[in-house]
Amino acid sequence: MKPQRIDKTERLSRVVVHNKIAYLSGLTADDKSLDTVGQTTQILAKADAYLEKIGSNRSMLLSATIWLRDIGDFDGMNRAWVDWIDKDEPPARATVEAVLGLPDIRVEIQFTVAIP
Template identity: 65%
Template sequence: MGNIERFDKNERLSRIVVHNGTAYLSGLTADDKKTGTSDQTKEILEKADRLLASVGSDRSKLLVAHIWLRDVEDFDAMNKAWVTWLDGVEPPARATVGASFALPEIRVEIQLTAAI
């Protein structure tokens, strides 16, 4: 079994776990929770770029994405930001579902898995 490395961690979670050439990102939410779904999605994906780069990966190496939306009516707004971010990169396997969050101002949460 390969080494397990944990990065950007606290007592509750590791923001990134790396194992056998795969990076697992925790669910990401926007820091600015006063914005709408599109802007929260953009901020999350910018954060994902930084985290992926920190372990030698990038969006072209995405394997899986799990996306949770507070309101499924925001599906199109989230998708527009998502497709713009992918910018022609081959998309990962993906699931998007509606969810309730502990903080009501969270509109979207995204969890990613990528090759390194």
């Protein structure tokens, strides 16, 4: 079966679905003037929109990789994260400090999710 590609550009697909697994590209906030909590909240809202689009939900998240510009923002990011995740079905997760693509990006999150 050919993978389904959602929101394609010349560089990437925002989501690739194959064999009932969806791979979301690294998501960043639209309003990059926000602090880490605000950017994380915007990213998670984007993830919700993609989950709805593919017919999945937070309980089906398999993994998340989170990149922070400043690991000192770990607690702030976690406040938004813990409010958002399915508390009974949390995904596997890694969080690292990284140099991100633009200087005003504070957080980038990539997801892998099952589709029921």
